[in-house]
Amino acid sequence: MSKAIIKIEDLKREFTMGTETVHALRGISFDIKEGEFVTIMGSSGSGKSTMLNILGCLDQPTSGTYEIDGVRVKDLSRNELATIRNEKIGFIFQSYNLLARTSAIENVELPLLYNSKVNSEERRERAIKALEMVGLGERLHHTPSQLSGGQQQRVAIARSLVNNPVMILADEATGNLDTRTSYEIMALFQELNKQGITITFVTHEPDIATFSSRTIVLKDGEVMQDYENHNIQSAANELAKLPKQDD
Amino acid sequence: MRLLNLFKIATKAIILNKTRTLLTMLGIIIGVASVIAMLAIGEGSKESIRTTISSMGSNMITIKAGADTRGGVRQEASVMESLTLSDYKAIKAQSTLLSYSTPVVEGKGQVINGSSNWPSSIYGVNPEYLNIKVVDLQSGSMFTDAEVQTASKVAVIGQTVVDNIFPDGQEPVGQMIRFNNIPFKVIGVLEKKGENTFGQDQDDVVIAPYTTVQKRILAIDHLNQIMSSAISEEEAPNAVLEVSKILREQHKLTDSDTDDFTVRSMEELISTFSSTSEMLTILLVAVASISLLIGGIGIMNIMYVSVKERTKEIGLRMAVGGKGSDILMQFLIEAILISITGGVLGVLLGLGATVFIEKFLNWPTSVAMYSIVISFAVCAVTGIFFGWYPARKASALDPITALRYE
Numbered sequence: 001m002s003k004a005i006i007k008i009e010d011l012k013r014e015f016t017m018g019t020e021t022v023h024a025l026r027g028i029s030f031d032i033k034e035g036e037f038v039t040i041m042g043s044s045g046s047g048k049s050t051m052l053n054i055l056g057c058l059d060q061p062t063s064g065t066y067e068i069d070g071v072r073v074k075d076l077s078r079n080e081l082a083t084i085r086n087e088k089i090g091f092i093f094q095s096y097n098l099l100a101r102t103s104a105i106e107n108v109e110l111p112l113l114y115n116s117k118v119n120s121e122e123r124r125e126r127a128i129k130a131l132e133m134v135g136l137g138e139r140l141h142h143t144p145s146q147l148s149g150g151q152q153q154r155v156a157i158a159r160s161l162v163n164n165p166v167m168i169l170a171d172e173a174t175g176n177l178d179t180r181t182s183y184e185i186m187a188l189f190q191e192l193n194k195q196g197i198t199i200t201f202v203t204h205e206p207d208i209a210t211f212s213s214r215t216i217v218l219k220d221g222e223v224m225q226d227y228e229n230h231n232i233q234s235a236a237n238e239l240a241k242l243p244k245q246d247d
Numbered sequence: 248m249r250l251l252n253l254f255k256i257a258t259k260a261i262i263l264n265k266t267r268t269l270l271t272m273l274g275i276i277i278g279v280a281s282v283i284a285m286l287a288i289g290e291g292s293k294e295s296i297r298t299t300i301s302s303m304g305s306n307m308i309t310i311k312a313g314a315d316t317r318g319g320v321r322q323e324a325s326v327m328e329s330l331t332l333s334d335y336k337a338i339k340a341q342s343t344l345l346s347y348s349t350p351v352v353e354g355k356g357q358v359i360n361g362s363s364n365w366p367s368s369i370y371g372v373n374p375e376y377l378n379i380k381v382v383d384l385q386s387g388s389m390f391t392d393a394e395v396q397t398a399s400k401v402a403v404i405g406q407t408v409v410d411n412i413f414p415d416g417q418e419p420v421g422q423m424i425r426f427n428n429i430p431f432k433v434i435g436v437l438e439k440k441g442e443n444t445f446g447q448d449q450d451d452v453v454i455a456p457y458t459t460v461q462k463r464i465l466a467i468d469h470l471n472q473i474m475s476s477a478i479s480e481e482e483a484p485n486a487v488l489e490v491s492k493i494l495r496e497q498h499k500l501t502d503s504d505t506d507d508f509t510v511r512s513m514e515e516l517i518s519t520f521s522s523t524s525e526m527l528t529i530l531l532v533a534v535a536s537i538s539l540l541i542g543g544i545g546i547m548n549i550m551y552v553s554v555k556e557r558t559k560e561i562g563l564r565m566a567v568g569g570k571g572s573d574i575l576m577q578f579l580i581e582a583i584l585i586s587i588t589g590g591v592l593g594v595l596l597g598l599g600a601t602v603f604i605e606k607f608l609n610w611p612t613s614v615a616m617y618s619i620v621i622s623f624a625v626c627a628v629t630g631i632f633f634g635w636y637p638a639r640k641a642s643a644l645d646p647i648t649a650l651r652y653e
Contacts, residue, residue, distance in 0.1 A: 082568055097650065
């Protein structure tokens with residue numbers, strides 16, 4: 001059995017809005033093991049975003065424990081959280097969030113700039129390697145405005161890979177893309193997952209879940225369903241089934 | 248290593264956003280330059296007004312022998328012979344607040360050139376007289392210290408004398424004239440000065456070495472007065488006190504004795520001078536403060552907005568592992584680079600504008616060191632603070648909040 005890189009136990013998160021207390025998460029427990037491809041699903045208001053923020057060490061739980069790669073996140077300072085984000089997590093956002101007017105390779109290098117253990121040569125090498133992994137080896141010096149949406153998201157994926165994280169955390173990563181490009185991106189995720197990279201994908205689109213190995217469904221701050229997917233669809237095959245574009 | 252990386256990040260951000268950087272910098276450049284130029288014009292006008300007032304001889308100090316009472320009758324001061332050359336030498340040697348001094352002996356008589364003659368006054372002085380009276384020569388030259396020592400018979404004459412004894416418009420310099428039958432060689436002509444406030448014609452004079460006038464015209468040893476100029480109008484009252492002290496010692500007066508001399512400064516002119524100066528200083532301070540305030544607000548706005556609009560970028564940088572301190576350091580480095588570069592360019596532009604104003608608009612200007620230092624400091628500090636402050640606020644946000652900022 002591979003080891004669990006994420007351990008969550010009885011996780012609660014409450015927000016105080018004026019006099020009312022909103023229970024965004026009401027005691028959630030699950031583990032994510034190395035090499036899994038998990039989708040976290042739920043409609044809006046289900047606690048999905050709160051879950052993502054806590055998983056990404058962007059927010060702290062009110063109670064309960066969260067461990068990532070053996071580190072208990074609770075009670076860490078803002079700076080320690082930043083280090084964890086830098087070394088253990090790769091983020092992918094719905095709106096890509098690339099730096100404008102900055103070449104692909106410099107965007108990918110960004111997380112490594114905040115890691116003083118990596119020197120500039122290694123930084124460049126790793127950035128090129130990451131861009132090659134997402135199929136953008138030919139577009140190292142293109143800026144976001146010179147790239148299509150799908151290509152921009154690939155740059156973002158390369159950026160999330162570059163620091164060799166224990167987990168990639170994607171937030172609606174295909175939300176801004178058309179079906180065809182979404183499938184292309186999902187095919188890339190599946191390929192990365194095959195290479196042993198753990199992926200947690202937060203989404204509200206059910207078809208995305210069919211490409212993952214496990215799905216956790218949240219509702220009203222609780223886990224409603226948590227099931228292994230025994231019939232994983234291949235995004236590459238789905239892509240082939242789509243009607244050909246006349247380009 | 249970490250600092251080097253942050254420095255790289257900051258310089259990259261600056262270069263990538265050329266327009267934003269330039270606009271931000273422009274705020275600082277204009278701020279600094281306008282303050283320097285405004286103050287240069289102000290200082291220049293102040294200098295020129297001060298010089299104008301000074302040219303009336305506002306820093307002049309006159310020392311005369313005091314009035315004495317003989318048998319109940321007050322005597323005219325000039326009757327006294329208590330002021331001597333050794334007094335002059337003592338003042339010259341001991342005073343610290345005087346820039347120029349000259350002994351003065353004066354007499355009246357007839358100036359004669361050929362068939363023309365004219366009643367005038369002769370002043371025996373040394374060459375420093377011109378500096379004290381703030382008057383230039385229109386032609387020729389002033390006599391020298393050597394000519395004073397040898398009691399040479401040379402003279403510099405005023406325009407009124409020229410007009411009356413050279414009616415044909417001859418060049419007076421080099422001509423021989425006579426004053427009370429003593430021949431003098433004219434070596435210079437004074438610039439026209441017109442009448443003074445009492446209606447006395449200041450151009451109706453003959454100036455000669457005091458030794459010559461003492462020996463050959465008046466046959467006296469004492470001096471009628473000593474004329475000096477204080478190093479500045481502000482120091483004139485102190486100079487009066489200083490000269491009095493020197494003269495009391497010189498005349499061996501005890502505490503109970505009253506002064507046997509009078510020392511006077513141009514009180515009215517000085518008060519005009521200092522009140523004008525004061526007013527101009529207040530005006531300058533007002534102009535500088537307002538320019539700095541406006542410049543500062545401009546810099547504040549543009550810096551604040553340009554950092555605020557990068558809140559999203561700050562969120563991203565934090566999400567991928569930038570610590571709050573990394574973000575702050577990056578923005579601080581950016582703000583410092585922009586502010587310092589802008590400041591330096593502003594100083595250069597300000598100096599350039601000043602030169603332009605002086606050369607092409609013929610306005611008197613004077614660049615004060617303090618204006619460069621203050622404007623640079625205020626603008627740089629404002630720029631750095633308002634580059635840092637919104638960044639500090641943004642880096643204190645949750646990365647997610649910052650990322651979602653629109």
